[in-house]
Amino acid sequence: MNFIYSGKYKRNKLNLKNNINKLKNYKPTPIYIKKRLFNWLKIDLTNFICLDAFSCSGLLGFEIASKGCRLSILLEKNKILFLNLLKNKNRLNMKNIKIFNCNFFKYIKYYNRYYYDLVFIDSPYIKLNFLKKSLILISKYLKKGSLIYLETIFNFNFLKIDFLNLKILKNDFFNKINFFLIKVL
Structure with missing residues (x-):
């Protein structure tokens, strides 16, 4: 389901183009995982300043904005998905969302101006080396106490990023996807 289920914009549907499911790598966070995550939060x-690093449908970035964060930044490199995100933002008139049409690595390197309280890295099929690189890059823009939501097909131990001083607060598994809520110590 493509609904915002809590907060100011509760019950508003995020419209998706009819052919969006045919896009390569279109894998929005399953509703079970989304509900579990927001029960953890x-x-x-x-x-909070939040970053949805791999937005896709925008379900996580819009939900967190609806819950009242100060700013939710959504990154989406696919032009069709990006335009879809903009249409939903404008239709709902959400002032606390910024959307960028670029990939996470380019954004962090050239455009980022924030330190984040919560980051969503929810591209479960991202390659292991990109996942590790994502965590290392974003760690420079996190404060003590910041949270990372991570969704991956890999076990967290495969990342071998012990030097980042992170603590897994919650974790679960659903339909081949491991998902974690992590705190920066």
Whole structure:
């Protein structure tokens, strides 16, 4: 389902183009995982700056914006998905969302101006080396206490990033996908 299920924009549908499911690498976060994640995030998000690094349908970035974060930044390199995100943002008139048509690595290198309280890295089929590189890059823009939501087909131990000082707060497994809520220590 493509609905925002909580917050100010509760019950609003995120419209998706009819042919969007045919796009390569289109794998939105399953509803079970999304609900589980937001049950884990029962915290005040008012001053949070959030980054949805691989937005796709935007379900996570829009949900966190609806819950009242200060700013939700959505990154999407696919032009069709990016335009779809913009249409939903404009239709809902969500002021606390910024959307960029670029990949995560380019954004962090050239455009980033923030330190994040919450980052979604939810491209479960991302290659192991890109996943590791994503975590290392974003770690420079996280504060002590920041949260990372990670969705992957890999076990967290495969990443071998012990030098980042992270603690897994919650984790679960659904339909070949491992997902984690991680805190920066």
